[in-house]
Amino acid sequence: MKAVIRIREQDHVATAITSLEPGDVAQITGVSNGETIVVREAIPAGHKIALRPIAPEEEILKYGEVIGAATAPIDAGHWVHVHNCWGLKARRFS
């Protein structure tokens, strides 16, 4: 089974170890109770998958810390990257 790594229990995202295709069922490893996640979108290896729905402007957690905020609604199983997540630091000077 394909796998994704979650680093902290509260994280919204996990990192894909291999590339994921829509319909794949991926095992959540790292911090896990043996859950799985259904992949809804193609996600390259090393990129992040949403583990639950994320609302626009909601802060996104990885390492148990805020890595940015959603710029659009993100459903579980979808790819989280620069197209729907923006860093909070980077916007300070705009």
Add this chain to the structure above:
Amino acid sequence: MKFKGYRRADGSIGIRNHILIIPTVSCVNRVAMEICARTRAVTFTHPYGCTFDAEENNTTEHAYIGYGRHPNVGAVLVLSLGCETASAVKVADAIRETGKPVEMLTVQQAGGARASGRQGIEIVQRLQEELDKIPLTEADLSELIIGLECGSSDAFSGLTANPAVGEAADLIVDAGGTVVLSEITEMVGAENVLARRACDVQVRDELLQLIKKYEIDLSFSTEDDSGIFISPGNIAGGLTTIEEKSLGCIYKAGTRAITEVVGYGNKPTRKGVIIMDTPGFDIASVTGKVAGGAHMVLFTTGKGTPTGSPIAPVVKISSNNATFERLREDTDISAGDILEGKKTLQQVGREIFDLVLRIANGDEAKSEYFSVQEFAIPNVSVVKKEAIHAELAKLNDFRFVQPT
């Protein structure tokens, strides 16, 4: 935790016994390279040594001196052209304070490149005879300074290699040793996490001010805020924001208290976790930590890199097994088994710690196969000048443009 090293006149301990040739200006790189090709000496090539920028000149001399005084260096040949702005005499005098042999050779006085090459070989051979007599003596891990670095990162660096090095860093610090985390640009976004670990208010404030200085400097010199501070390669690898990248990066330094903040190329005065002011560019960052006395550098990488240091083993830890296989000759150990669920972070951290002891004891790191290695200093002045030029351009003042 004991190992065998080379005790120096100033009491410090080296894990290598190098003769270092310091070319004080880029014009004589070739002479240094030729001497190294024909002896066991080591050197570095670089584009520095002649500038009217006082800050760059000071930083250059400071780095040369740090390299020359380094405990892994048993003897030094300062190789000068004769007309450069970096002072060979100043460099040689500062290194002599440690009590190690320092020779000088000036190419313009010695009869040119070939003649000074021949004389340099004779000097090195003479120094080598002395160095070979230095016995190995027992030393303690608590005397070691270990630099922490990452380069050519991918999304796995922050998940496997960096946290595994963090485990090793905790073991080193718990054994009384010292680790140095740097690359302040990589801390922007994770400053609050680091500030919580400072040993006291003074260290916390110095750290926050340092990170803020970098953030402000960078904000002057970038146009697009959206991808600020992270490279297209990082984004292609799956990193989305500077916060995410920084959090992955600082995991290298483990979890122990931060005890001191030091300037570029400065030697820590405390043990524990040290933060050094260096830029994000790997080569300038490694150079700063080695100039500040790091005996060895643990260098995590996602996609792989061969870079090293002429005087300190730079140990490569890959974040994944594919890179380890592809760059087997450049990569010392892989944290990839964590990805594959075969090992825990703690297991790989222990393996890295054991590797540190073996390399301190004389095992060769993969990067050490070549006697001429990389060297760079921060290019801080360029950022400042660009900011000044941008302000002048707004006033329609273009006198700073060089006539072509």
